[in-house]
Amino acid sequence: MGFKPLLKVSALVVVLAAVLWFYYFSKPAEPYKITVGAVGNSPHALIYTAVSDLGIDKKYNLELSVKYSSPGEVERQARDREVDVGASSIFSVAQDNLKGSRLRIFGPLFYSPNVLVARKDSRFMSIEDLPGARLAVPPKVSAAFASLDLVARKKEISLESRTTMLFGNLAETANFLAKGEASVALFSWPDVANFLVSGEYRSIGGLNNLWEESVSRPFSFIGLTAYQDWIDANPEAARSLVAAIIETSSYFKENPETIIGYKEKLGLKSDAAVDLAKENMPRLLMDSWDDDDLEDIRFVISEMVKDGLLGAEPADDYLVKLR
Structure with missing residues (x-):
């Protein structure tokens, strides 16, 4: 073969190699496909809907399939591996880890969204007034009840001995309050906004605020959860999801007025309910996942142990901070 034909072949090989290199390295990476469990009509709904609306999922190469259910069902789905990533209370994850589970909290979601609400025609003005109350609350096994119990103990109030409790779901507790069978009930954001603007009820304290008053720390409540083997097999997907949650929460803190959408x-x-949500919900969203956030969770768990609400502290590996 002469010099010129050889040169042409060599040039063609170089061009083909360049084309293949460009195609391989410029084609979009496959998105991280994650099935996520979340509670409907809650801060979860705000976060995950906005992740998509704002294009933050695309920015972090995420393809999320969100399954909305009740709080207990969301935790069960995570526990039974029906979703890749769940949204579980720090209480239930700690309890599961004490039983040998390898379910982990690996990212932020939000602080306690629960609020004590009293009838306006009652004597109840603050949590200190609770002794003697007929109190409508979620079931004892719920994280919401455990968090109220912990906050009340910080105020030296025993719910068990100093209140009469009526247990039920949201509709049942609302009915107890409306009929006057209870004077105080525990609700959460965003549902509580509709009650407060009705003119018939008043807030006597959000649990996150009450906790901060007592211990000067936020009340960590719900985190992103997954099994350790899923995190080990999908570290980049896990990191991307954490980053997307943080960016979305930061967006609402900086632009609370966008909640109207x-x-x-x-x-x-x-x-009026939207205005209350704009004022209160953004501050409940966690927009970081650093050592201080993990320490806030450890503190809540240690206080539960001190107050006898949890048998022992789990091994520290129930908290994961991806590098």
């Missing part, structure tokens, strides 16, 4: 998704029934 999620009025229907959050079940807010009036503009």
